[in-house]
Amino acid sequence: MVAPSPPSRDSVTVPTVVPATGGRGQAFIAAASGDLAAAGYEQSEFYISGTATAYQSGEPLTADGNWSVDPATTAAYKTRAIVRRPTDPANFNGNVIIEWLNVSGGLDAAPDWTYTHVELIREGYAWVGLSAQVVGIDGGPSMGLVAGYTLKAADPGRYGSLVHPGDQYSYDMYTQTGAAAWFENDLMLGGLQPERVIAIGESQSAFRLTTYVNAIGPKTDVWDGYLIHSRGNAGAALNVDVKMPVDQRIRTDLKVPVLQFQAETDMLGRGLNSIGARQPDTDLIRTWEVAGTAHADAYNLGIGDTDNGDGVGDAALFQAMLTPPASVYGGLLACTTPINTGPHTYVLRSALNSLDNWIRTGEAPESRPTLDINNGAFMLDAKGNVTGGIRTPHVDVPVAILSGLGQTGSAFCGLFGTTVAPPPAAFASWALPNGRAAFDAAWIASLDDAVAKGNILEADAVNLRTVVKNAQLPS
16 A cells, blocks of 8 residues: 555546535534534534536446446535634644534434544544535435434525435535545635545445445545444445445455444344455455444443543443443433443544554554354353454453343434443442452453553543542442
């Protein structure tokens, strides 16, 4: 792999970028940004417009991802992008991460900002969230978390002029936004000059990136790497009349790194079942399967909204393993049993850090073990946590059983996994068989091992060591 370099302007389509104005005077998105000013960051919003191309294939698409697609129709579009960046250019690390905003709930959301913002801010990334799909702008088929919060409904004065011609054009809209980060950076990034532009998307956005890397990846040099976060066994539709293959793998002839991050739910969960799309690592493909994690969890459903990296959020997430919530957002989402409270955020931050280093140096992260699955079920240890996969103290020195499966209730709840904490009367014998001091030592030793293996970042471990020592455990 060669060191990343900017694409040629002649090889890309650069859209028109202008500041967003009007309406209520602020960007609308279903994701808390925290106190950006206190973190040395600022937010702006832009309209992105141009003519986008849809793609077709003259041959059936195959599960190996080795596709050859052709331009089909074109259509005019106008969408929006939110930008969060360091206020001081000296704090910019050269990376622009462009998140394909998630519309599963019927409105634009930024789960990857929530999961990774602590790492993004402390390392100096610029973040761009793109409204790539029609649901977020105009509405349409979704899992329907709330009604009336499409962009046009939420703020018609600001977003009424947006035009989305259909999701078959979303792939080129995304490419053009990547090109804008390179070539409209004086306006879009406040003059910050990118050195690397990275694509990222979670859940249904990961489905679209799965299709994107196979269909569009070989056609563009906009991206320096991809982080495909919590995908299923097939990509999203390329075009309305193109049949998508199941058990779809990532093509192996790309020239930039692809890191796939998979929670337990993603491997065997209803509607995801990506076990069939497993593929061997290559020089430019890595897959991380993470024990004790769910597709979504207590961190990205609340705790992460106010986490500024000072350790308070870490303490809240550790406490959540002991007293896990069954509902979030004031009861907006209420599940039958307590939801997952696992280490998803920490391992994802490390995955992003590893991808950054991979792009910078050409050195791929070490391959990770896969989750142990036999006859369509996870293999479990003596305490009930899955074996195999990426390990953390959350599952190796547990205070609860953490799973990506087992949840019932609404369709959303099925993505949230479970936490089963032992009853207080049994906690000491279950979690502290050798006493509290031995537990603390074992947890921290396991954490140190996770840091050494690149599963958790030392910057997060600093807070976690303090958290476990100060945790009020049932005795």
